[in-house]
Amino acid sequence: MTTFRKRGGGKTPRVPRDLAHLSDEACVLLVARGDETALAELYDRHGRLAYGLALRIVRDPQLAEDAVQDAFLAVWRGAGKYVADRGKASTWLLTIVHRRAIDLVRREQRRRTEPLEEAVETHVAATEELAWLRLERERVQSALRKLSDPQREAIELAYYGGLTQSQLAERLGQPLGTIKSRMFAALTRLGELLAEADQETRQWKPTSSTS
């Protein structure tokens, strides 16, 4: 080490504290190390989506805030348990948010089951909303529209409505086995449709910059 040439007083250049260039996965890693700015960064990236999802499920702004706050605290406490090769960090985070919202809604027995109405949701001016969120929403909604009616209904009642598969079977007057296979087929098909849409939009999405 004695003859090692150093620059800038021997300090190796560090990754800047601005975390904007880090992937979600790397941010979760920093959160696991107790880095609160990394948690704030994750919130800045996904907080709006998290809140929108929670609000859709619990249909009450105050409860939605509670769900999001709970979820981000769970992220803070549980980041060390996140295992990158089991999935994307954003999926992990949104799964936690969804879970909290579902728990709240089931606990409060406030379930609303109208599949498509968005009664409580605030109208969002197009200019106010980030463009990529709007594009993502259109992509997902368009994929949902391509499912068969029973498939879409099953997914929406479960994911947004918070119904369990048994409640779904009861509500739709179908055997549980039918509901199970319907959800399975619906989610498989939705995954395919989203992958197709992804292929189509990939060309012009902002990707790597060659500086």
Add this chain to the structure above:
Amino acid sequence: MEADELHELTAAYALDALSEDEERAYEEHLRRCPQCQEELRAFADTAAALAHGVNAPAPPPALRDRIVEQVRAERAIVVPLASRRPLYASIAVAAAAAAAAIGVGTWAAGLSSELEREREALEILAHPRAQSISLAGAEGRLVVTDGREAALVVSGLGAPPAGHTYEIWVIQDEQPVPAGLFAGGEDVQVVRLDEPVPPGATVAVTIERAGGVEAPTGEPLFRARA
């Protein structure tokens, strides 16, 4: 519940549509079923995509403040615990990144030292706008961010002879600058460079005497051009 029945619950589980009892049974099954783990991974991504399907009004700014405040309050308690914990998460991320980068599936996770340097290296690997260049002369990649920070991922590099070390060089205009030492001997070596890598520069690795030298004394074992 029978295993066959449990397999079928993966979609419902991804949608959070199981009762508590069903969920417990499924999770127990999931731990032992690689097939379901694989399936769940895809289903979970699809379910999470549904979050994008809703209108997302901006949450009140006070919500962010509350979250950050609460985390700060917990920080004093959590951080000592977190730093005592082995870095399973970082190892998993680095292993996944290394496997993805050079196409090997396994990486012995026996990492105990230089975790901080490795964490920095894997931040580079995880960088969304990183350029990845194949090595000439060894299996692996050089990964360079748009900020010109770089990390090497090399596999199958044995330990150097006793009293020696691997040394990394950033060579520009035929001027090699030392960019760090590493011990080798891991199945997959992930190492962050101490020097930035300008466009067009070459990164090379030689074997040098322990402690490192200021100019390379031998031929490079392998190299990559940024």
